[in-house]
Amino acid sequence: MTDKTVLITGSSRGIGRAAALYLAKLGYNIVLHCKSSIKAAEDALLEIINMGRQCRILQFDINDRKRCFDILTNDVQQSGAYYGLVLNAGIVSDTPFPALTDAQWDDVINTNLNGFYNVVKPVLMDMIATRKPGRIVALSSVSGIIGNRGQVNYSASKAAIIGAVKALALELARHKITVNCVAPGLIETDMTKDVGEDFIKSVIPMRRMGKPEEAASLIAYLLSEDAQYITRQVISVNGGLC
Numbered sequence: 001m002t003d004k005t006v007l008i009t010g011s012s013r014g015i016g017r018a019a020a021l022y023l024a025k026l027g028y029n030i031v032l033h034c035k036s037s038i039k040a041a042e043d044a045l046l047e048i049i050n051m052g053r054q055c056r057i058l059q060f061d062i063n064d065r066k067r068c069f070d071i072l073t074n075d076v077q078q079s080g081a082y083y084g085l086v087l088n089a090g091i092v093s094d095t096p097f098p099a100l101t102d103a104q105w106d107d108v109i110n111t112n113l114n115g116f117y118n119v120v121k122p123v124l125m126d127m128i129a130t131r132k133p134g135r136i137v138a139l140s141s142v143s144g145i146i147g148n149r150g151q152v153n154y155s156a157s158k159a160a161i162i163g164a165v166k167a168l169a170l171e172l173a174r175h176k177i178t179v180n181c182v183a184p185g186l187i188e189t190d191m192t193k194d195v196g197e198d199f200i201k202s203v204i205p206m207r208r209m210g211k212p213e214e215a216a217s218l219i220a221y222l223l224s225e226d227a228q229y230i231t232r233q234v235i236s237v238n239g240g241l242c
Contacts, residue, residue, distance in 0.1 A: 004084065005083055006031065006083060006135075007084070010035075012037040012038075013037060014190060019088065019220070021044065021216075023223065024051050028083075030048050031055070031058060032048075033059070033060070033089065034057065041059075056079075058071055062119055063111045063115060065117075069118075072122040076126050081126035081130050084134060084137070085135070087136070088139045089111075090157075093108050095150060104153055105153045127175075127177060128172075132176070133177065133225075135222060136172075136178070136180070137181075137219050137223065138179070138181050139182055140181045141184060142183055144157075144158025144160075170232065179232065180222050183234055183237070183238070186238070186239075187212055192209060204239045207239075209239075
């Protein structure tokens with residue numbers, strides 16, 4: 001057991017939920033986050049409390065900078081600095097670039113990239129001030145590494161996350177706070193529910209999608225003490241897709 005607390009954005013479903021449950025089983029206290037799926041977040045909270053761990057829910061839009069600041073700074077003031085951040089929340093809005101609207105571009109960039117800033121900035125100095133090791137894990141994507149047809153906006157946002165992680169890792173290394181990226185491929189979540197079996201078998205060498213728990217286990221490792229010398233890295237979970 002540990003008294004370490006981890007905030008996981010977008011943790012009412014998918015990889016975020018899997019990570020929350022996986023980390024709770026390992027003994028971490030969990031701060032769940034959702035934008036609107038409060039019932040799903042409450043279900044996850046009950047599971048975690050039943051494991052004997054502390055858990056609470058924060059509800060806000062990571063695209064709303066002021067609300068992020070207000071809620072996160074208040075939570076830290078009330079309960080103390082986080083040991084770890086898992087920056088999982090994000091959106092897709094796919095369409096070929098010639099048909100891409102201004103709103104589709106802005107929504108994806110503002111949520112996926114600005115959301116990184118909006119969540120990390122309010123809590124980082126408190127993490128540093130503990131003078132203890134800390135962990136930041138941001139979710140990029142295979143699309144941020146190799147690009148993907150119909151995802152110019154999403155690929156741009158996820159590639160930018162990689163750049164932000166690599167720069168921030170340099171700044172925080174002396175504080176013993178590691179900063180890494182996990183880049184999932186096709187994982188069984190709501191985002192991939194319409195992907196056809198034939199396509200999966202044609203593009204993924206392992207001929208299947210990954211499970212959310214397979215990404216969660218890597219996230220958990222990067223949060224662990226065993227990973228204290230791993231920083232500024234991008235690690236893929238994609239079945240050999242790239």
